[in-house]
Amino acid sequence: MPKYDINVNGITKSVDVAEDTPLLWVLRDHLDLLGTKYGCGIAQCGACTVHLDGNAVRSCSLPIASVAGQKITTIEGLSEDGGHPVQQAWKEVDVPQCGYCQAGQIMTASAFLDKNPNPTSAEIKTAMHGNICRCASYTRIHKAVEIAATKIG
Amino acid sequence: MSTSSITFNRRSFIRTSSLASGGLLIGFNLFTACKPKVQPPVDISQLNFNDFNAFIKIADNGAVTIFSPNPEIGQGVKTAMPMLIAEELDVAWKNVYVQQGILDTENYTRQLAGGSQSIRLGWEPLRQTGATARQMLVNAAAAKWGVDPSECTTSEGVITNAKGETLGYGDVVKEAAALEVPENVTLKKPKDFKVIGTDAPNVDIDKIITGKPLFGLDYKVEGMVYASVLRPPAFGKILDSYDDTKAKAMPGVLDVIRIGEKAKELSKEGVGNWTVTLGKSDKVVVIAKTTWEALKAKEAISATWVDDSTLESTEFQDKQLLGLLDGKEFKTLRKDGDINKAFSQADKILERTYESPFLPHNCMEPMNFFANITDEKIHLVGPVQTPEFAATAVAGMLGRDVKDVHLEMTRMGGGFGRRLYGDFVYEVAEIANAVKKPVKLVFSREDDMTAGTYRPAIKYRIKAAIRDGKVSAYHLKEAAIGGNMYGLIPNFFPAGAIENYQVDVANYQSNITTGAWRAPYTNFLAFAEQSFFDELAETMEVDRIQLRLDLLEKVKGTTDERIEYSPERMQNVIKVAVDKSGWGKKADGIYQGFAAYYCHNSHVAEVADVEIENGMPVVKKVTCVVDCGIVVNPLGAKNQIEGGVIDGVGHAMYGDLTFMEGQPQSQNYDKYRLIRMGEIPVVESHLIQNEIAPTGLGEPTLPPAGAAVANALKAATGNRFTQQPFSKFPELMQVPAKAIIG
Ligand code: FES
Ligand code: FES
Numbered sequence: 001m002p003k004y005d006i007n008v009n010g011i012t013k014s015v016d017v018a019e020d021t022p023l024l025w026v027l028r029d030h031l032d033l034l035g036t037k038y039g040c041g042i043a044q045c046g047a048c049t050v051h052l053d054g055n056a057v058r059s060c061s062l063p064i065a066s067v068a069g070q071k072i073t074t075i076e077g078l079s080e081d082g083g084h085p086v087q088q089a090w091k092e093v094d095v096p097q098c099g100y101c102q103a104g105q106i107m108t109a110s111a112f113l114d115k116n117p118n119p120t121s122a123e124i125k126t127a128m129h130g131n132i133c134r135c136a137s138y139t140r141i142h143k144a145v146e147i148a149a150t151k152i153g
Numbered sequence: 154m155s156t157s158s159i160t161f162n163r164r165s166f167i168r169t170s171s172l173a174s175g176g177l178l179i180g181f182n183l184f185t186a187c188k189p190k191v192q193p194p195v196d197i198s199q200l201n202f203n204d205f206n207a208f209i210k211i212a213d214n215g216a217v218t219i220f221s222p223n224p225e226i227g228q229g230v231k232t233a234m235p236m237l238i239a240e241e242l243d244v245a246w247k248n249v250y251v252q253q254g255i256l257d258t259e260n261y262t263r264q265l266a267g268g269s270q271s272i273r274l275g276w277e278p279l280r281q282t283g284a285t286a287r288q289m290l291v292n293a294a295a296a297k298w299g300v301d302p303s304e305c306t307t308s309e310g311v312i313t314n315a316k317g318e319t320l321g322y323g324d325v326v327k328e329a330a331a332l333e334v335p336e337n338v339t340l341k342k343p344k345d346f347k348v349i350g351t352d353a354p355n356v357d358i359d360k361i362i363t364g365k366p367l368f369g370l371d372y373k374v375e376g377m378v379y380a381s382v383l384r385p386p387a388f389g390k391i392l393d394s395y396d397d398t399k400a401k402a403m404p405g406v407l408d409v410i411r412i413g414e415k416a417k418e419l420s421k422e423g424v425g426n427w428t429v430t431l432g433k434s435d436k437v438v439v440i441a442k443t444t445w446e447a448l449k450a451k452e453a454i455s456a457t458w459v460d461d462s463t464l465e466s467t468e469f470q471d472k473q474l475l476g477l478l479d480g481k482e483f484k485t486l487r488k489d490g491d492i493n494k495a496f497s498q499a500d501k502i503l504e505r506t507y508e509s510p511f512l513p514h515n516c517m518e519p520m521n522f523f524a525n526i527t528d529e530k531i532h533l534v535g536p537v538q539t540p541e542f543a544a545t546a547v548a549g550m551l552g553r554d555v556k557d558v559h560l561e562m563t564r565m566g567g568g569f570g571r572r573l574y575g576d577f578v579y580e581v582a583e584i585a586n587a588v589k590k591p592v593k594l595v596f597s598r599e600d601d602m603t604a605g606t607y608r609p610a611i612k613y614r615i616k617a618a619i620r621d622g623k624v625s626a627y628h629l630k631e632a633a634i635g636g637n638m639y640g641l642i643p644n645f646f647p648a649g650a651i652e653n654y655q656v657d658v659a660n661y662q663s664n665i666t667t668g669a670w671r672a673p674y675t676n677f678l679a680f681a682e683q684s685f686f687d688e689l690a691e692t693m694e695v696d697r698i699q700l701r702l703d704l705l706e707k708v709k710g711t712t713d714e715r716i717e718y719s720p721e722r723m724q725n726v727i728k729v730a731v732d733k734s735g736w737g738k739k740a741d742g743i744y745q746g747f748a749a750y751y752c753h754n755s756h757v758a759e760v761a762d763v764e765i766e767n768g769m770p771v772v773k774k775v776t777c778v779v780d781c782g783i784v785v786n787p788l789g790a791k792n793q794i795e796g797g798v799i800d801g802v803g804h805a806m807y808g809d810l811t812f813m814e815g816q817p818q819s820q821n822y823d824k825y826r827l828i829r830m831g832e833i834p835v836v837e838s839h840l841i842q843n844e845i846a847p848t849g850l851g852e853p854t855l856p857p858a859g860a861a862v863a864n865a866l867k868a869a870t871g872n873r874f875t876q877q878p879f880s881k882f883p884e885l886m887q888v889p890a891k892a893i894i895g
Contacts, residue, residue, distance in 0.1 A: 001404060025443060029444055030443070032373070033364075034364070034371040034373075035364015035366075036364070037517075037518070038444075041598055041821075042821055042822070042823060044821065045517070047517060074364065076364050079363075081363070082362050082363040090362045091354065091362055094789075094792065096355055096358065096362075098565060098568075099355070099367070099564065100567060102362065103362075106362060124830075128830040129830045131829075131830070132822065133517070134515055134516060134517040134567050134569075135567060135796050136799035136800045136833070137795070138830050140792065
């Protein structure tokens with residue numbers, strides 16, 4: 001099997017996997033980075049969201065061969081100890097219900113706020129529309145993004 | 154209202170003084186009567202959690218660990234239940250460490266999450282446990298001081314005597330551990346609560362926001378392999394043969410096996426009805442080194458399936474259910490007076506039929522489970538809402554002693570009723586038993602959506618008679634797939650309010666597996682009933698709120714024990730909702746819809762506000778008033794309320810699973826619409842303050858949401874929605890020209 005060098009959370013790692021293996025499963029099964037979640041596998045739910053060179057992407061639909069050489073950040077690498085303003089806002093608002101979707105939500109929100117630190121409510125809704133929360137913690141997600149924006153902006 | 158009739162005696166509590174790590178361990182066991190000789194072990198890791206419904210450890214340094222007995226599915230019990238213990242133990246919540254319990258099945262206790270009952274049933278025993286531990290610490294301190302325990306008070310883990318001297322819990326733990334368990338401890342009055350009623354964030358919050366492995370899908374052990382199961386593509390088909398040549402040659406694939414024999418054998422022997430949960434068909438299992446390899450290789454198996462029973466379509470099922478409603482074969486669940494006579498004497502009759510589709514649960518974390526089966530032990534780990542049942546069933550299936558089963562529960566990425574069914578636990582047990590390796594069974598989203606135990610399609614027909622300006626008869630008929638409404642549901646409102654009242658049910662046994670789904674039956678019954686009451690008010694030309702209040706008035710003072718809803722509490726939530734939502738006082742262009750419902754022992758009223766945007770009605774806001782007794786954790790409670798309301802709105806608007814030739818027509822989120830951020834209303838929640846024992850909150854806010862929205866849509870469009878999902882009827886969403894201008 002081909003060998004790929006990928007840069008995850010600032011560390012370069014080498015993995016031996018088939019070229020069509022989605023980044024999601026490389027992270028979860030090969031690198032033991034279990035914070036990135038599987039929800040649908042077809043880029044519809046956002047549970048698997050990570051940053052690729054600073055952009056929010058769906059790792060379930062990114063073959064490993066397409067990400068070599070780019071900088072990948074997962075929830076584990078977003079901050080040292082949960083201190084990222086988005087994580088802090090999530091804690092302040094007590095967003096999670098079951099919690100399963102939240103890593104993906106946080107990764108989408110943090111990439112979005114990097115580009116747009118002063119969003120309107122409508123912009124937040126559009127940015128977060130791709131992330132499903134089956135427990136429907138949406139009102140708190142919205143509020144947490146607003147609070148995070150004030151911390152960043 | 155009292156919550157439990159459990160009698161507590163000393164034998165219900167178990168303590169140990171010889172913990173290897175030091176400290177005091179106290180547990181509460183509801184069923185000690187059946188098994189009085191439980192001895193806690195010296196090594197805490199050997200603790201048999203099944204011996205305890207609740208359990209506290211106080212270390213020598215005073216640190217408090219509370220083991221949360223119930224599986225966490227997102228409804229917040231892992232936070233709220235330990236809060237009950239902490240309250241009576243009188244320790245500061247911030248100093249309490251909460252850990253999820255493990256299950257070792259030997260006795261039966263209520264260790265499951267479902268039916269919004271955890272808090273209701275835990276209310277007394279959990280507080281008793283905390284209070285008992287507190288009393289032991291106080292007794293120990295009092296002995297040290299040589300004073301009477303009644304002179305001592307406690308606060309935040311510190312005991313103070315009449316002279317003002319203090320001792321920390323840690324200072325007396327050793328002595329306390331050697332004392333007898335006290336009898337008849339007194340519980341706090343609600344007005345003295347310090348922990349209950351305060352906002353406590355999710356106990357796992359730090360782990361969740363940093364992506365720590367918490368869920369079943371995250372569980373891993375050395376040498377673990379992954380299993381992916383190929384199940385029949387349609388309900389009614391069974392496996393004939395398969396070719397695994399291609400799959401076996403794929404990278405990472407270790408084996409391909411066939412399972413299903415075990416279940417069939419047992420069913421034949423009359424041991425449980427396994428085929429109901431697992432389907433009649435054998436299945437093909439790919440065992441691989443990684444999840445992706447297992448899922449991918451499954452696609453490469455070519456299998457032939459044969460028809461075993463009818464391949465049903467939605468159209469076919471609709472016909473069956475409507476046929477039942479039109480027919481005469483019903484089981485009567487409640488009958489008051491004589492509806493037929495009342496209908497024959499009616500001035501006016503209103504009759505409506507309401508229809509709902511199948512719904513998958515769609516837990517965000519797909520079904521999965523871990524098993525490792527050796528001659529010594531059956532080790533099971535994962536997200537399941539019924540751990541004891543699963544453990545017992547697996548032992549039965551494998552012909553093993555239930556004592557061999559060691560089941561650990563993980564946090565669950567949603568439950569909604571799906572994880573009450575252990576099909577995935579039985580599957581992984583059969584697989585692990587065959588491959589003799591630690592194995593993790595993983596459902597793809599497609600597996601999860603197509604191998605469901607769905608909320609069944611249901612149709613209701615409601616007919617009411619009006620005479621002299623009063624509702625003189627009410628006849629509710631249910632035609633459902635699988636089973637029918639159960640328990641006290643036939644005695645919910647408007648039972649007791651209408652003299653001639655009857656509930657009749659009939660069911661069609663489909664081969665599609667069905668089961669509980671967040672607020673079973675009431676999740677759609679509330680829509681039918683509360684839509685009907687709005688139409689009834691329109692037909693009678695009376696105020697829709699007043700109609701409900703007047704009917705409730707008649708229930709006051711009822712002696713009918715089957716009626717467990719409280720007309721007073723119901724009237725109260727209705728009035729508060731009217732007030733808080735600005736009912737009837739809204740500006741032009743805001744259309745409101747009302748609904749009130751009682752289920753899971755809680756009373757709820759909701760008002761939906763619809764506005765017109767770009768010519769389309771949009772649900773902008775839902776005001777939700779809940780009376781669920783004492784609120785243990787308002788922060789968590791509001792999360793549940795918001796989630797329940799939005800879930801109710803979302804499924805009423807979009808939720809739809811149809812079948813063609815036995816095959817579910819949606820397999821993933823590209824074809825199954827769940828409500829998303831851009832579609833949510835603002836949810837304004839109000840919790841009624843009282844001192845009544847707490848009741849369920851995970852479910853009761855969902856049922857009325859659909860009706861509140863339908864009633865608001867009627868106000869906005871003039872059209873009445875009687876079928877869910879509403880999005881299936883775009884023509885009814887057309888807003889009359891006048892409303893757009895307005
Ligand atoms: S798992 Fe990647 S978007 Fe759903
Ligand atoms: S918190 Fe459960 S899916 Fe979002």
